[in-house]
Amino acid sequence: MSKYFSLEGRILAFSILALAIAAGLPWLLSLIGLDARLSWTLGLILGICTLISLIRLALKPLTSTLKSLQGGLLNFRDGDFSISLVSPRDTELSKITNLYNDIGEHLRRERAHIYQRELLLDTVIQSSTQALILVDQSDHIIYSNSSAKKLLNGGKPIQGLLLQKLLPNSPKEIASAIQNWDNGLFNYTDKYGSHSMHIGNSTFVLNAHKHRLIVMREMTKELTKAEVEVWRKVIRLISHELNNSLAPISSLAHSGKMLIAKPDKAAALGKVFDIIAERCKHLTEFTQGYASFAKLPPPSCELVSWQELVERIAPLQEFILKGELPERPGYFDPVQIEQALLNLIKNSREAGSGSNDIELSIHTDGLGQQLVIADRGCGMSEKVLQQALLPFFSTKEQGVGLGLALCREIVDAHGGHIQLMNRNGGGLQISLWLPWEQET
The missing domain is CATH 3.30.450.20 (PAS domain)
Known part of the structure; x- marks a missing residue:
């Protein structure tokens, strides 16, 4: 019967059958001589019992399906999507179980897809x-x-x-x-x-x-490659600058040679020499900037009083000394370290930091000496921060990009290292760490 009738149909049929029993039983009992009131009472009780039994029988597939759904949903909660439900013969209930099975299959595919993506992402990250x-x-x-x-x-x-x-x-x-x-x-x-x-x-x-x-x-290889590209750029720049000066000098020299033979052209000859001298001066200033970087002498380290170092720098660049100076004297090349500190303080001022916001602090321990310049300028972006120590890299319109690179060369020559980082609240902090003794 459950194969051909829906749940509502079976309950309705069983209810009609129970009512028929409850109505017909008193009539049958009256035929055998029982009292009418007793017959109706017995018929009503038997009808109710029959109705309850038949309704329970009709609801049995529903109860079984609900228990299966409850177990399946508990599995979903625990992350197990592998359980599928057997569809009952009832059409309405089978729709529910089929929907549950479809959701389970969808969740299994989604989890497999997510697992594959996580595996791919983990492989990429690990490599x-x-x-x-x-x-x-x-x-x-x-x-x-x-x-x-x-x-x-x-x-x-x-x-x-x-x-x-x-x-x-x-x-x-x-x-x-x-x-x-x-x-x-x-x-x-x-x-x-x-x-x-x-x-x-x-x-x-x-x-x-x-x-x-x-x-x-790791930026070592990137910095090395970038340095090679920078040197190529510098060679092209120097070649271009030399050609721009040597070509007119050669032409003017030829013109001057011709004017020597004409005594009345002495004034013009003087102008030729003035132009040649001007171009030579420009070339000299141009090459001296690069020579100071390329021909950095080895450091001549000696014991240096921190107080004397600060007093030599103070008249040249304004800054604030933060904290107490160490009692133990420093050990480095005073001329080179002084030049490095002056470059850093100058950069801080050009980055928009006021003199009262440029701080110099000095610390020492058993391993080495640390000099820190901190400012409240514009700081550096991540891209600039990664290239700031490269020779000839500059964000300034008229900059040649030698200040920080020269500081790096000085610190490296001492066997130390330089660190750049943006400060909380704005600004840049540059730390120079120097060992007590230069490695040989």
Whole structure:
């Protein structure tokens, strides 16, 4: 019967059958001589019992289907989409189970698609040369790639470790930048040589919890390639400048030679020599700027009083001395370090920082000496920050791009390193770190 009638039809049929029993039974009982009132009572009770039994029988497929749906939905909640329901013979109920099965199949395909995308993304991240670390709000590392493991822990797994416990195994410059949430370009040295690393920090909220993403990009090869391109550009620039001056000088020299034979042209001859002298002066000034960078002599290190260094710089550039000067004298080439500090203070002023916002601080410890110039100028964009130390790179209209590059050469010649980072609240901070003794 359930095959041919809907649930509502079966309940209606069973109700009519129960009413027929309840109405016909008293008549049958009266034929055998029972009291009419008793007959009607027995008939009503039997009819109600029959109706309840038949309704339960009619609702059995519905109850079974609801239990199956409940179990399936619990599986959905637990992330299990593999269970399919058997469709009952009832047409209406089969529509529900078929809809459930279709949703389960859709969810299975979606999860498989998401899994494949996550697998592809993880493969790309793991093969990336950039080191990535994801840290939760309790400072535990919840994700990292192969480059991060190699950089910070010698290739060993770091997932689940506390970031603070991992940093002592890392290069000290990188560890300090990560610990202080610094963004910028940092130099460090290991057994493989000198490296330049760009570090960026960002935060985001995931599942109502704050997370920190640290991205570290090795810039050594990029800087080397960029330097080669810069040198090519400089060669073209010098060649162009020389041609612009030598061609007219050659022409004027020829004209002067012809004027010598004409005594009445002495005034014109003097003008020719004046133009030649002017062009020669221009070439001399042009080449001297590059010579100061290309012919930097090796540093002649000596013990230097910090107070004397500050007093020599103060009349030339205005700045604020922050903190106390170290008692232990510095050890470096005073002329070169003085030139580096003057260049940095000059850059800070040209970047829009007032003299009262340019700070010089000096710190020493058992490992080395650190000189820090901090300003409140316009700072640097990420792109500029990555190229700021390249020779001849400049964002100034009339700049030649030698100031920061010369500072880098001076610090490298001392065996130290230079670090650039934007400050919170605006401005730039440049740190010069020098060892006590130059490596040979």
